[in-house]
Amino acid sequence: NAGVMQNPRHLVRRRGQEARLRCSPMKGHSHVYWYRQLPEEGLKFMVYLQKENIIDESGMPKERFSAEFPKEGPSILRIQQVVRGDSAAYFCASSPRQSGANVLTFGAGSRLTVL
Amino acid sequence: GQQVMQIPQYQHVQEGEDFTTYCNSSTTLSNIQWYKQRPGGHPVFLIQLVKSGEVKKQKRLTFQFGEAKKNSSLHITATQTTDVGTYFCAGGSGNTGKLIFGQGTTLQVKP
Numbered sequence: 001n002a003g004v005m006q007n008p009r010h011l012v013r014r015r016g017q018e019a020r021l022r023c024s025p026m027k028g029h030s031h032v033y034w035y036r037q038l039p040e041e042g043l044k045f046m047v048y049l050q051k052e053n054i055i056d057e058s059g060m061p062k063e064r065f066s067a068e069f070p071k072e073g074p075s076i077l078r079i080q081q082v083v084r085g086d087s088a089a090y091f092c093a094s095s096p097r098q099s100g101a102n103v104l105t106f107g108a109g110s111r112l113t114v115l
Numbered sequence: 116g117q118q119v120m121q122i123p124q125y126q127h128v129q130e131g132e133d134f135t136t137y138c139n140s141s142t143t144l145s146n147i148q149w150y151k152q153r154p155g156g157h158p159v160f161l162i163q164l165v166k167s168g169e170v171k172k173q174k175r176l177t178f179q180f181g182e183a184k185k186n187s188s189l190h191i192t193a194t195q196t197t198d199v200g201t202y203f204c205a206g207g208s209g210n211t212g213k214l215i216f217g218q219g220t221t222l223q224v225k226p
Contacts, residue, residue, distance in 0.1 A: 031212060042121075042218035043158065043203065056213050058116070091157060095212065102212045103148065104205075106157045 002027065004094050004107035005074075012113045019079040019086070021110040025094030031055075032075040033093045033104060034067060043091065049075060082114045117142045119206045121217030129225050134191040136220035138204035146207045147180055147187045148214065153200045161202075194224045 005024040013019050025032050031050050035043040045059040049069040060067065064082075069075040079086055089109045095102035118141040128134050138147065146165045150158040162171055164180035164187065171178045177190045187204055201221045205214040 033214070035216070043205075043216040045213065045215055048213050093158075097212075102207065102214065103160050103163055104150075104158075104214060105160070106150075108157050 004029075004092055004105050006092050006107035006110050008110060009108060010111050010113070012115060013082050014115050015083055016081050019082050019112055019114075021077040021079075021090050021092075021112070022074040023077070023092030023094075023107060024074040025092075026105050029094035029096050029105070031095045031097065031102065032069050033095070034075075034077050035091045035093065037089045037091060037109075039088075046077070079112075082112070084114050087112055087114045117206065117208060117215050119204060119215045119217040121204055121220055123220055124218060125221050125223070127223045127225065128194050130196060131193050134194050134198070134222055136189050136202050136204075136222075138187040138189075138206075138217050140185045140206045140208075140215075142206075142208055143184050144206040144208050145184075147184075148205045148207070149178060149187075149189055150203045150205060150216075151200050152203065152219070156200075158203060191222075194222070196224050196226050198222060199224050 033048050034046040037043050047060050047067045048056040064080045066078045089111045091109045093104035093106045120139045148163045149161040152158045162178050167184050168182045169180040175192045179188045201219040203219045204217045207214050
């Protein structure tokens with residue numbers, strides 16, 4: 001029973017390029033969360049999705065960032081025209097359903113480095 | 116918006132000493148969860164508290180949820196080197212399923 005799968009684990013991009021991070025939730029989980037963690041800092045909420053629907057994107061920067069969770073395939077966090085400040089670990093987590101008491105299962109994270 | 120504050124940010128203890136981290140929310144929570152992240156790793160779920168005044172124990176770890184459901188604490192008795200890591204509280208409110216994490220408390224244990 002595979003857990004939350006994230007890839008790539010490490011990604012290096014030059015300024016101005018695009019970064020695409022993928023997340024496959026645990027089997028049976030229908031909700032996906034994305035969090036960003038800067039070095040030595042906490043987990044900052046970005047977006048919360050279910051298949052084909054964004055539930056809450058209040059933590060997403062207004063520009064360059066987008067997320068989707070299509071009917072088929074993994075959830076994707078897309079960062080366009082990356083800047084050095086985008087360098088961080090991006091964690092995906094999944095939960096079985098939408099409720100006020102969801103327990104999250106995290107993936108191993110994707111570490112983005114922008115040169 | 117909802118904020119979750121955690122103190123202290125860092126704590127260095129001698130092995131065998133106790134450790135406590137505190138979590139406070141700006142709003143009433145429906146539940147509070149605690150996660151542990153080892154250095155270089157990812158957050159791993161420890162426990163969830165739902166009821167006002169709830170206390171739960173896991174071996175040397177004791178978790179409390181405040182009466183007003185706005186604060187929580189994690190206490191570790193007689194720390195061991197395996198306790199090293201960052202402990203995060205995460206608060207949920209309403210029925211959205213969204214969890215807001217505190218900044219975390221990083222625990223270092225000197226053998």
